[in-house]
Amino acid sequence: MTESAHTSDRPVAAAQPLPGRRSRRARVWRVLRKAPPTAWFGLIVIGLYLFVAVGAPWLAPYPESELVGGAFEPWGGQFLLGTDQLGRDMLSRLIYGARNTVGIAFLTTMLSFLLGGGLGLMAAISGGWLDQVLGRAVDVLMSIPQLIFALVLLSILGSSIVNLIVVIAVLDSTRVFRLSRSVAQGVVVMDYVEAARLRGEKLPWIMRREILPNIMPPLVAEFGLRFCFVFLTISALSFLGLGIKPPTADWGSMVRDNAALITYGDVTPLLPAGAIALLTVAVNFVVDWFLHKTSGLRE
Amino acid sequence: MNETAKSSRGARTKGDVLLEIRNLQIEGESDEVWQPIVRGVDLTLKRGEVLGLIGESGAGKSTIGLAAMGYARGGCRISGGSVVFDGIDLLTASDETRRKLRGTRIAYVAQSAAASFNPAHRLLEQTIEAELREGFRTKAEAEKDAIELYHRLRLPNPEEIGFRYPHQVSGGQLQRAMTAMAMTCRPDLIIFDEPTTALDVTTQVEVLAAIRDIVEQFHTAAIYITHDLAVVAQMADRIKVLRYGKSVEEAPTREMLTSPREEYTRSLWSVRKLGKQEQPGGEPILQVKNVTAAYGNAVRVLSDVTVTVPRGRTVAVVGESGSGKSTLARVITGLLPPIEGQIIFNGKALPRALKERNADTLRRIQMIYQMPDTALNPRQTVYEVIGRPIEFYRGLTGAKKEARISELMKLIEMDDSYVDRFPGELSGGQKQRICIARALAAEPELIICDEVTSALDQIVQEGILQLLMRLQRELGVSYLFITHDIATVRAISDEIVVMFQGRVVQQGPKTQVLSPPHPPYTELLLSSVPEMDPDWLTNLLARRKAQPEAMKAGDR
Numbered sequence: 001m002t003e004s005a006h007t008s009d010r011p012v013a014a015a016q017p018l019p020g021r022r023s024r025r026a027r028v029w030r031v032l033r034k035a036p037p038t039a040w041f042g043l044i045v046i047g048l049y050l051f052v053a054v055g056a057p058w059l060a061p062y063p064e065s066e067l068v069g070g071a072f073e074p075w076g077g078q079f080l081l082g083t084d085q086l087g088r089d090m091l092s093r094l095i096y097g098a099r100n101t102v103g104i105a106f107l108t109t110m111l112s113f114l115l116g117g118g119l120g121l122m123a124a125i126s127g128g129w130l131d132q133v134l135g136r137a138v139d140v141l142m143s144i145p146q147l148i149f150a151l152v153l154l155s156i157l158g159s160s161i162v163n164l165i166v167v168i169a170v171l172d173s174t175r176v177f178r179l180s181r182s183v184a185q186g187v188v189v190m191d192y193v194e195a196a197r198l199r200g201e202k203l204p205w206i207m208r209r210e211i212l213p214n215i216m217p218p219l220v221a222e223f224g225l226r227f228c229f230v231f232l233t234i235s236a237l238s239f240l241g242l243g244i245k246p247p248t249a250d251w252g253s254m255v256r257d258n259a260a261l262i263t264y265g266d267v268t269p270l271l272p273a274g275a276i277a278l279l280t281v282a283v284n285f286v287v288d289w290f291l292h293k294t295s296g297l298r299e
Numbered sequence: 300m301n302e303t304a305k306s307s308r309g310a311r312t313k314g315d316v317l318l319e320i321r322n323l324q325i326e327g328e329s330d331e332v333w334q335p336i337v338r339g340v341d342l343t344l345k346r347g348e349v350l351g352l353i354g355e356s357g358a359g360k361s362t363i364g365l366a367a368m369g370y371a372r373g374g375c376r377i378s379g380g381s382v383v384f385d386g387i388d389l390l391t392a393s394d395e396t397r398r399k400l401r402g403t404r405i406a407y408v409a410q411s412a413a414a415s416f417n418p419a420h421r422l423l424e425q426t427i428e429a430e431l432r433e434g435f436r437t438k439a440e441a442e443k444d445a446i447e448l449y450h451r452l453r454l455p456n457p458e459e460i461g462f463r464y465p466h467q468v469s470g471g472q473l474q475r476a477m478t479a480m481a482m483t484c485r486p487d488l489i490i491f492d493e494p495t496t497a498l499d500v501t502t503q504v505e506v507l508a509a510i511r512d513i514v515e516q517f518h519t520a521a522i523y524i525t526h527d528l529a530v531v532a533q534m535a536d537r538i539k540v541l542r543y544g545k546s547v548e549e550a551p552t553r554e555m556l557t558s559p560r561e562e563y564t565r566s567l568w569s570v571r572k573l574g575k576q577e578q579p580g581g582e583p584i585l586q587v588k589n590v591t592a593a594y595g596n597a598v599r600v601l602s603d604v605t606v607t608v609p610r611g612r613t614v615a616v617v618g619e620s621g622s623g624k625s626t627l628a629r630v631i632t633g634l635l636p637p638i639e640g641q642i643i644f645n646g647k648a649l650p651r652a653l654k655e656r657n658a659d660t661l662r663r664i665q666m667i668y669q670m671p672d673t674a675l676n677p678r679q680t681v682y683e684v685i686g687r688p689i690e691f692y693r694g695l696t697g698a699k700k701e702a703r704i705s706e707l708m709k710l711i712e713m714d715d716s717y718v719d720r721f722p723g724e725l726s727g728g729q730k731q732r733i734c735i736a737r738a739l740a741a742e743p744e745l746i747i748c749d750e751v752t753s754a755l756d757q758i759v760q761e762g763i764l765q766l767l768m769r770l771q772r773e774l775g776v777s778y779l780f781i782t783h784d785i786a787t788v789r790a791i792s793d794e795i796v797v798m799f800q801g802r803v804v805q806q807g808p809k810t811q812v813l814s815p816p817h818p819p820y821t822e823l824l825l826s827s828v829p830e831m832d833p834d835w836l837t838n839l840l841a842r843r844k845a846q847p848e849a850m851k852a853g854d855r
Contacts, residue, residue: 191674195737197653198632199691200661213678 035289042285049279053099060092065247072261075268082268085257090268093249097272100244101251102279104165105230111169112230113223116176121207123177124184125193135181138174146171147236154242164243168233172226179222183215217291224287228280251276314346317385317487317520318367324379325362325371325544336362336375337544346487347518351535351552353525353567355756356727359544360524364490367522368405369397385487402429406481410493412473416465423461426480435484448479451516452509471502475509485517492524499619499783500827507533507829508840526756528567529829532556533836540564552833566758568831575768577809578793580609583643584777585631585745590640592630600626601801604640606779608745613771613778615788615809617824618798624781627798628747631779632666645744662692665738669750671730675722681733682718688740707736711766728759735766739774748780752787764790785828789813797821 035043052059061080062068065088073083081090123131141149150167157163187193188211196210235252237243244250251272258269325337337359344350352360362375369389371377382389384405389397401407409415416425426448427441436444442461449457452475465473474494481489494510495503511534514521523534531538531552538555540547540563548561559565585608592601601623608614616624629635631642633653642649644664650656668674675684682704689695689703705715711732722730731751738746748767752760768791770776782788788795788809795812797805799820805812817825826839 190676191668191670192676194634195666195668195674198634198661198666199688199741200656200658201691209679210676214676 031293038285039289042282042289045278045282046286049098049102049282052095053102056095056099060089060095062089062092064088064092064096064249081271082266084254084268085260090271093254094251094271094275096249097251097254098275100248101231101234101276104161104234104244105227108165108169108172108230108234109223109227111165112172112226113176113219115169116173116178117180117219118207119173120177120180121184121211122203124181124188125203125206125211131181134177138177141171141174147233150233150237151240151242154237159237159242159245161244164234164237168230168237172230172233176219176222176226180215180219183218184211187211187214220290221287224283227283231276231280316343317346317348318342318344319383320363320367320380321383322380323363323366323382324377325359325366325375326378327362327375329374333376333378335378335544337366339380340541340544340546342367342539342546344488344520344522346520348537349514349521349523349535351523351525351531351538352541353528353531353538354541354547355526355758357543358541360526360541361492362544363541364407364492364522364524367488367490368401368407370401399433402486403433403435403484404487406484406486406489408474408477408481408489408491408494410496412477412494413465413470413497415477416473418465421462421464422468422476426461426476427483429480430483433484441483445479445483448482448513449476451513452476452479453505454479469502471498471506474498474506478506478510478513482513482517482519485519487520489514489519489521490524491521493526495530496525496527500785500829501619501823503530503829504827504836504839507836510534511836527829528757529831529835532831532833533829540567556831556833574789575791575793578612579808580607580612580794582610583607584610584645585779586641586643587627587631588641588643590627590630590637590642592626592635592637594635599801601630601637604798604801604803606796606803606806608777608779609794610744610777611771611775612793613780613791614794614796615780615782615792616796616798617782617785617788618804619783619824621800622798623801624783624798625749626801628666628749628779628781631747632664658692662688662741663744664747665741665743665745666747666749667731667734667738667751670754671727671734672722672754674734675730677722680719680721681725684722684733685718685736685740688737692741703740707740710739710770711736726759727755728762731755731759731763732766735763735770739770739776743776745777745779748778748782750782751780753782753784760787767791785825797824 056064067087068089069079069083069087071083071085071087073079073087075082079089079091081094084090084093119134123134150171153167154163157167193206193210196206201210231252234243234250235255238250238253239256244253246253254272255269261269320340320342323337323340323342324335326333327336328334340359340363342350342363352363354360362372365372366377366382367384369382369384369392377390380390384400387396387400389400416422423442423445426445427438430436430441431438435441445461446457449460454460454472454475460468460472460476468476478489478494491510495506498506507530513519521534523531525531535552537549537551539549540555540559540561542563547563548555548559550560555564556568559568585606587604587606590601590604591599593599604623604627606614606616606627616627618624626635630637633649633651633656636651642651644660649660653661685704685707686700689700693703695703704718708715708718713729713732713736717725717729722733725733734751751767752763755763764787767778771778778791780787780792792809794808795806796803797812797818797820804820805818812821813825815822826842829835832838
């Protein structure tokens with residue numbers, strides 16, 4: 001509703017002359033400064049997790065999977081958060097868990113978005129047979145329940161970490177494909193995409209510069225959601241023995257292995273669960289803020 | 300419900316005051332700040348009177364129209380003043396009271412009938428929905444009355460048209476059906492919000508005549524909102540000019556047309572006087588030879604079309620929507636390869652499909668679109684929009700690219716400081732200028748302008764047309780100018796091509812095409828363009844009644 005401010009088309013000097021071209025960093029900072037506290041909280045938490053994940057070998061007091069004490073030792077003293085059912089240091093495993101669980105979940109989600117998003121955009125832009133082939137292939141993949149399909153594939157391929165990432169990413173990318181294809185279809189028909197085609201632009205440029213920026217909001221929202229779901233899938237697979245293999249610390253399996261402690265009033269098993277919950281909340285705060293930001297851009 | 304009796308009186312009698320708006324203030328929210336949209340407007344409407352509200356977009360016309368029903372759009376609020384309808388203050392009345400009034404005593408006809416009808420229900424069901432809800436009549440009576448209204452609005456096949464779905468009738472018919480819907484409860488007041496803006500001139504005449512008659516017959520008061528002066532001159536008893544949410548001046552129609560007092564009103568009036576001396580054509584830059592085209596295997600959209608554009612000149616392609624004007628542009632640009640025929644550019648035949656053309660060919664033919672909103676990527680700054688073709692075609696980067704951008708900004712008469720803005724931070728006219736700059740950045744020889752001014756206000760239109768004409772003088776670029784607006788054609792063209800149903804009806808220099816005798820379709824098209832004379836519609840209808848054969852393409 002700012003129309004009245006410049007209804008006249010007469011080219012007048014800008015109301016507030018802009019000092020030169022704003023640099024990218026300045027623009028990012030301007031946006032960050034206006035971010036609400038929830039977004040700041042989310043960003044800080046995510047930053048912290050990243051820091052912990054990257055610096056795990058230096059931060060952790062003990063190695064990831066070495067038996068350093070008795071089973072179920074209490075908090076305090078030598079072991080800040082006690083030990084688990086085999087006598088491994090809980091704090092160290094939590095720290096390594098950030099690297100394993102978050103790292104794998106993040107890689108998986110990224111991969112599924114690259115794959116699903118890229119193919120979805122291509123299908124929307126090219127249409128025709130490519131769209132048909134990809135669309136039907138995705139239908140086939142989606143027609144089999146995801147967890148069972150993942151189980152089958154992992155037992156055929158063997159459950160290494162690379163296989164785990166690829167299998168979950170491919171299965172998850174079907175949903176990303178559907179979403180990105182349908183939102184991109186609304187953008188492909190715009191005149192500016194036609195203008196780019198008439199200019200002679202190639203497919204990658206149209207995908208990356210003309211369409212992608214316009215479909216970011218739904219994709220980012222979906223990213224937040226998918227990221228959280230991938231946690232669950234990994235935990236479920238770990239529980240069934242096909243996810244992250246035992247000596248490697250993983251928050252999902254840590255909850256399961258120590259669950260018995262809760263009956264004795266010990267909150268230790270809730271710590272890895274809390275770590276997952278906190279990250280989920282943080283990611284969604286940031287996603288919310290981003291959505292708010294981008295939807296307000298039009299005004 | 301005895302208003303039918305009144306209709307026999309014919310001449311409009313203006314009764315007592317029906318609607319009184321005093322010091323109306325409306326605010327709109329943007330970025331969590333409330334800014335005034337309407338700043339203290341007064342308005343008085345008597346029974347049976349038609350008041351025309353005109354002004355550019357953003358002047359607050361539609362907002363006032365809705366406020367007359369005691370309604371504010373989402374993101375807006377009425378912050379002051381009073382709206383008294385027949386003794387009821389709509390702003391203080393309860394929601395229930397207002398809801399009862401709307402649709403029964405106050406009705407609203409929106410600009411886009413196609414977007415306002417529910418596509419899943421038949422026209423008749425939607426027409427009588429309001430009166431059935433209020434329980435005024437039984438369903439059978441209501442249906443009978445609706446058909447009677449269809450008759451009066453001169454809809455073809457009034458007995459059956461109500462059983463069609465919205466997509467099965469034309470835009471003009473839909474707009475009339477919507478007027479019928481507004482009339483079912485015989486309201487005291489109807490608000491028409493640009494009811495003919497989205498229609499072709501030939502269709503517009505029909506709708507205008509139908510609306511004027513029915514409002515007169517039922518002695519309904521109306522607020523007629525439009526940006527088209529010639530249209531409001533036909534419809535209104537009084538005209539009120541708005542700007543920036545304030546009233547500029549108000550006077551009876553004839554007085555307003557002959558002697559506007561305010562400078563701003565005069566500037567609105569003068570826009571239509573833009574003109575250009577026709578120049579004879581030279582060697583052709585583009586020849587479209589016997590082109591036939593179709594979408595898929597469906598009906599032919601173009602049949603045997605031949606058009607020639609001389610270098611450095613403007614050829615206007617006119618015709619109503621569906622006549623194949625835009626398809627012609629798609630064929631020339633290669634988006635739609637023709638089934639038959641050739642496109643010769645600079646003496647050489649162009650490859651039919653876009654993919655087979657090289658970058659240099661693409662560079663020489665550029666396109667400017669109708670809606671600058673959809674032609675500019677909302678996520679790219681002006682710098683990226685204009686910079687890309689410079690980089691793409693000429694390989695310039697860094698300081699050289701910036702210098703060229705600055706040069707182009709000068710050409711389109713805009714300040715350098717706009718380069719960091721996103722399209723959402725520009726006005727409609729500014730956006731269209733950026734589109735022009737993007738086309739110029741490629742240094743083209745031919746620019747195809749597809750209805751480039753029809754989404755803009757008249758004053759802004761004038762600025763854009765003058766810019767295009769200046770660029771042609773300075774750069775010698777040729778234009779293929781697609782439009783349905785004859786005033787624009789008069790203003791800028793050297794030659795005119797008249798199209799109807801995918802064929803070229805007439806073609807020649809401007810003066811020749813615009814002076815009689817005309818082929819029948821050209822005659823219909825030219826005579827349908829509203830003029831500033833308040834008696835124009837009356838005279839035209841009388842003339843057409845005398846020569847019914849001229850109407851044959853009109854009722855669509």
